[in-house]
Amino acid sequence: MPPTGNEWLALTTEGTLEPEIPICDPHHHFWVQRPEPVDYQQYLLPELTADVNSGHNVRSTVFIEVRCEYRADGPDEMKPVGEVEYVQTIADASAAGQHGHTKAAAAIIGHADLKLGEGVRPVLEAMKAASPNRFRGVRHSVGWDESPELANRDIKGALGTNGYRAGAKVLSDIGLILENSLYFHQASELADFARALPDLPIVLNHIGGLVRVGPYANRDNEVLPAWRKGIEEMAKCPNIVLKLGGVGQTRFAYGWELREKPIGSEELAESLSPLMEHCIQQFGPDRCMFESNYPVDKISYSYNVLWNAFKRLSSGYSATERAAMFHGTAARVYNIDD
Numbered sequence: 001m002p003p004t005g006n007e008w009l010a011l012t013t014e015g016t017l018e019p020e021i022p023i024c025d026p027h028h029h030f031w032v033q034r035p036e037p038v039d040y041q042q043y044l045l046p047e048l049t050a051d052v053n054s055g056h057n058v059r060s061t062v063f064i065e066v067r068c069e070y071r072a073d074g075p076d077e078m079k080p081v082g083e084v085e086y087v088q089t090i091a092d093a094s095a096a097g098q099h100g101h102t103k104a105a106a107a108i109i110g111h112a113d114l115k116l117g118e119g120v121r122p123v124l125e126a127m128k129a130a131s132p133n134r135f136r137g138v139r140h141s142v143g144w145d146e147s148p149e150l151a152n153r154d155i156k157g158a159l160g161t162n163g164y165r166a167g168a169k170v171l172s173d174i175g176l177i178l179e180n181s182l183y184f185h186q187a188s189e190l191a192d193f194a195r196a197l198p199d200l201p202i203v204l205n206h207i208g209g210l211v212r213v214g215p216y217a218n219r220d221n222e223v224l225p226a227w228r229k230g231i232e233e234m235a236k237c238p239n240i241v242l243k244l245g246g247v248g249q250t251r252f253a254y255g256w257e258l259r260e261k262p263i264g265s266e267e268l269a270e271s272l273s274p275l276m277e278h279c280i281q282q283f284g285p286d287r288c289m290f291e292s293n294y295p296v297d298k299i300s301y302s303y304n305v306l307w308n309a310f311k312r313l314s315s316g317y318s319a320t321e322r323a324a325m326f327h328g329t330a331a332r333v334y335n336i337d338d
Helices: 006-011 045-052 080-095 115-131 161-173 184-196 220-235 265-283 304-314 319-333
Strands: 023-026 057-064 104-112 136-139 177-180 202-204 240-244 288-290
Touching: 023 265, 023 288, 023 319, 045 057, 045 080, 045 104, 057 080, 057 319, 080 104, 080 115, 115 136, 115 161, 136 202, 161 177, 184 202, 184 220, 184 288, 220 265, 240 265, 240 319, 265 288, 265 304, 288 319
Parallel strands: 023 057, 057 104, 104 136, 136 177, 177 202, 202 240, 240 288
Antiparallel strands: none
């Protein structure tokens, strides 16, 4: 039987490049039990620690909501508070030094339904109470596509609804962050939303939602120019910052997860560079942050290989610019002192 999971990833080994560079990994998840990815159905502090200790100088990480350990009872809108409560206990264990030097979940992003409008305030206050030192905001993803082949995260046009905008205004008033994930063709919606709420920090995930599967398969000559145009439009909004990563997901259609032997960092950097370069040129290093999106992206490459690839593709930037993309931007946005 061919190797899978960590055994498969171990088929490609390489030394860690520039291990001295400080890293804040601004995007990973924890979960107790999920059906997918098949090889990583549980991902908690021991699993994260094994990955971040693979050679790079990962000083801190940011947990991003994934509907983990919600409250089993109580009002529906308050159930996501359970995730923040749970991750706070993991972060406390990490901070106690039980699993190495990395401060795991040094910042926590939960989930709340912003369409509640002003009604989201007690939810956010409960999350702040659950994690007074680490809770930084919420992710309310709005990815929507008319194709049944793609998963919809909310109703069509959620960003333009009065409820969502009122809820986002509450976030802004409290001094919290909005994390978001969408599809590339929704870029104009996010830009319009960002202009309407200029004081709200918005963190856009996974290079702006490029999709190359389903209705967008084999259409790079149309999809990539549309994606690039969307990046350019969103970059004009100074309150949006961008995460560089997430490309190991199957929706990007590179097929790396199907190989007999995992991809190495040199080839990965070559593949990622055109996408990342466009993002960096538009947003600037001080509004970009490299992300792992682990363990979702773990189906495609190892943690060590991924960060080696980021170091390869960023080698032409100055030390100050690289420091921002690997650590500084994330530490500033999420208010992390590591």
